[in-house]
Amino acid sequence: MHIVIMGCGRVGATLAQSLEERGHTVAVIDRDPTAFRRLGSRFGGRRVTGLGFDRDTLNEAGLQDAGAFAAVSSGDNSNIIAARVAREVFGVENVTARIYDPGRAEVYERLGIPTVATVRWTADQMLRRLLPAGAEPLWRDPSGGVQLSEVHVAAAWLGHTVSAFQERTGVRVAFMTRMGEAILPTARTVLQEGDLVHVMMYGDRVAEVEAACMLGPEEPR
Numbered sequence: 001m002h003i004v005i006m007g008c009g010r011v012g013a014t015l016a017q018s019l020e021e022r023g024h025t026v027a028v029i030d031r032d033p034t035a036f037r038r039l040g041s042r043f044g045g046r047r048v049t050g051l052g053f054d055r056d057t058l059n060e061a062g063l064q065d066a067g068a069f070a071a072v073s074s075g076d077n078s079n080i081i082a083a084r085v086a087r088e089v090f091g092v093e094n095v096t097a098r099i100y101d102p103g104r105a106e107v108y109e110r111l112g113i114p115t116v117a118t119v120r121w122t123a124d125q126m127l128r129r130l131l132p133a134g135a136e137p138l139w140r141d142p143s144g145g146v147q148l149s150e151v152h153v154a155a156a157w158l159g160h161t162v163s164a165f166q167e168r169t170g171v172r173v174a175f176m177t178r179m180g181e182a183i184l185p186t187a188r189t190v191l192q193e194g195d196l197v198h199v200m201m202y203g204d205r206v207a208e209v210e211a212a213c214m215l216g217p218e219e220p221r
Contacts, residue, residue, distance in 0.1 A: 001024050001025075001064060001066075001067040001068060002024070002025045002026075002062055002065055002066045002067060003019055003024050003025070003027075003061065003067065003068045003070070004026075004027045004028075004029065004058070004061045004063045004066045004068075004069045004070070004086070004121075005019075005026065005027070005028045005029065005053030005069075005070045005072060005074065006029045006030075006034040006053075006069070006070070006071045006073055006078075006079070006082050007026050007028075007029070007030060007071065007072040007073030007074070007079075007098075008029075008030035008032075008036055008038055008047075009035065009038070009040065009072070009073070009074060010038065011072045011098065012028060012030070012070075012072045012073070013028070013035075013038035013039050013040075015070060015072065016028050016039060016043065016045060016191060017039065017040070017043060019044060020044065020045055025045060025062075026043075026045035026046070027045055027046035027047075027048055027061035027062050027063075027066075027180050027182055028045060028046070028047055028048065028061075029042050029048045029049075029050060029052045029053075029057055029058075029061050030047075030048075030049065030073075030131050031049065031050060031051055031052075033049045035048075039080055040059065046060075046062065048061045048133055051077065051078075052071060052073060052078060052082040052110070052187060053081040053085050055080040055085070055089065058085065058086070060091065062139075063092065064146050065169075066086075066090075066092055067092070068092065068093070068094035068095070068096075069082075069083065069087075069090075069092045069095045069096075069097075070087035070096050070097075070098075071083045071086075071095075071096070071097040071098065071099045071150055071193075073098075076099050076100055076101055076104055079099065080099070080104075080108055080113070082098055083095050083096070083097040083108075083113050084096070084113065084127075084189075085111065090130060095113060095114070096114045096115065096116065096213050097113055097114070097116075098115070098117050098118055098120050099115045099116065099117050099118070100117070101117075102117040105108055105117035105142065107135070109134040115142075115202050137149045137203075138150060138198065140203060144203050145202060145203055145204075146200060146201070146202060146203065147200070147201060147202075147203050147206075148174060148198060148199070148200055149198070149199055149201065149206070150196055150197065150198050150199075150209060151171075151190060151197055151198075151199055151209065151210065152212050152213060152214070153165070153195065153197050154213060154214045154215065154216050155193075155216075156215070156216025156217065157191050157213070157216050157217065158191055158192060159190060159191065160190065161187065161188055161189065161190055161191075162185045162186070162188070162191065163187035163188065163189075163191045163193060164217060165197075165217075166187075168212055168217055168218065169199075169209050169212040169213060170201070170208075170209065170212070171199035171200060171201040171209055172199060172200045172201070172204065173185055173197060173198070174198050174199060174200050175198050176189070176195050176196060176197050176198065177195070177196035177198070178192065178194065178195050178196075179194070
């Protein structure tokens with residue numbers, strides 16, 4: 001697949017290198033030609049100097065033949081304009097924009113432009129490390145209604161099944177990490193010491209879920 005990236009900062013350069021390593025062809029756009037130094041000498045893709053929402057620049061980058069477009073510059077407005085041009089003018093279906101303002105990210109998600117809200121994601125990651133017993137989300141949908149969280153499970157749950165855990169807490173176990181390896185549990189999987197449990201839940205039930213995880217099962221095994 002040919003992929004066009006707008007923005008050759010650390011994120012854009014890392015993304016370009018990773019995609020090329022996976023066998024894709026890549027074109028990187030940046031208005032500052034010195035930014036391309038981040039790509040390194042081994043990068044074999046196109047380096048296009050210009051504005052990422054300018055049609056001539058996008059044509060030079062080969063967007064007309066691209067299967068995906070990523071707008072990861074440092075400006076929210078530029079990223080959204082470029083993403084909309086890629087989607088609406090060039091007809092690229094797989095378009096993603098990095099957005100710093102989480103409020104804007106929700107708006108653009110509703111307009112059909114997938115976004116990555118950098119500030120919100122970073123804050124969530126910091127909270128997970130500052131409050132390890134909590135349930136700060138690993139991911140949340142744009143509306144904030146549903147989230148994926150790593151929850152702290154009390155020792156009282158050890159030896160009980162995932163099915164019982166889900167029924168008591170009202171969550172859905174998405175996956176677990178056991179001995180450093182991710183597993184997809186079944187209803188009969190038994191919780192063991194050291195398990196990291198990742199669940200899907202409604203965002204307005206976080207406190208209730210945390211309490212149920214700490215309380216343990218109400219009924220004897």
